[in-house]
Amino acid sequence: MRVLGIESSCDETGVAIYDSEQGLMAHQLYSQVKMHAEFGGVVPELASRDHIRKLAPMIRGVFTDAGLEFGDVDGIAYTAGPGLVGALMVGASMGRSLAMGWGVPAIAVHHMEGHLLAPMLEEQPPEYPFVALLVSGGHTMLVDVSAPGCYRILGETLDDAAGEAFDKTAKMMGLPYPGGPLLSQKADQGVKGVFEFPRPMIDRPGMDFSFSGLKTAVRLAIARHAVDEVVEEQIQADIACGFQQAVIETLAIKCRRALRETGHKTLVIAGGVSANKSLRTALHAMCKKERARVFYARPEFCTDNGAMIAYAGWLRLKAGQQSSLKVEVKARWPLDELEPINV
Structure with a gap:
């Protein structure tokens, strides 16, 4: 199974493609740090607008980097919370729309579950x-x-x-x-x-x-x-x-x-x-x-990134889980409310 992951919870736009057989095929990350530095912190409205500008070209970019045809995935994972609502809506809307257009399932991913599972992308992952x-x-x-x-x-x-x-x-x-x-x-x-x-x-x-x-x-x-x-x-x-x-x-x-x-x-x-x-x-x-x-995780996957979302989404899609057509995000989302993953 091949999954496109989209991360847009705050001030970094992350996109990646994870394949269950080949592992991480491609990933791109864009940081808004320079833009927000002028204001001494993240400005939610500016963050949302920048995600809109950067997300579509980055999605096309990871397909090119992976040597795949545009849309050649079996599912899409997007961060649905916790985070800035406007920023989350950008990634969730894009992910849900592409899934409908390509006829593949989509899954809403918890941002902190993505971080928690990021070390699983390493050559020697931890065991449960x-x-x-x-x-x-x-x-x-x-x-x-x-x-x-x-x-x-x-x-x-x-x-x-x-x-x-x-x-x-x-x-x-x-x-x-x-x-x-x-x-x-x-x-x-x-x-x-x-x-x-x-x-x-x-x-x-x-x-x-x-x-x-x-x-x-x-x-x-x-x-x-x-x-x-x-x-x-x-x-x-x-x-x-x-x-x-x-x-x-x-x-x-x-x-x-x-x-x-x-x-x-x-x-x-x-x-x-x-x-x-x-x-x-x-x-x-x-x-x-x-x-x-x-x-x-390696340093590049410690900060917000699309690779961790693609991996977390793959685990849940593989278990048969998927989100409804409704685009829904959560500014707050307790981690222990998540469904178990039957692997």
């Missing part, structure tokens, strides 16, 4: 069951994955997601949008231990997250060391380092709890923040002590 850490700009959650489509939420963020905390902290430091990756680069130049920030909620039972108090601690540190509203470069790097270490250690501690509670010996990390090298190093070290293995 496993614990998944989904960590991105909009979500931070731990999930017990017993089988495809069988998800139990172990813990999630009570306020900002980890990626959101990175971006907001970077903005406090005066770094340009998107600040998260720049903050990580600055943290690599800092000295560990100069600033010790709180590890939120690690002294409480459970696996929920909260990063609002950590952001407040960083804001106070910036204010204490600012001279005429300017923080010395090295102090800024040390603060960034302290912040990043606090987030990473918090995530590692909660992941360890999840592995011990479930008894699983496999950890999957997915989402944009999973590309952070320091996070990967810390989780590798933690898993080694727990005699567990850690898996993640």
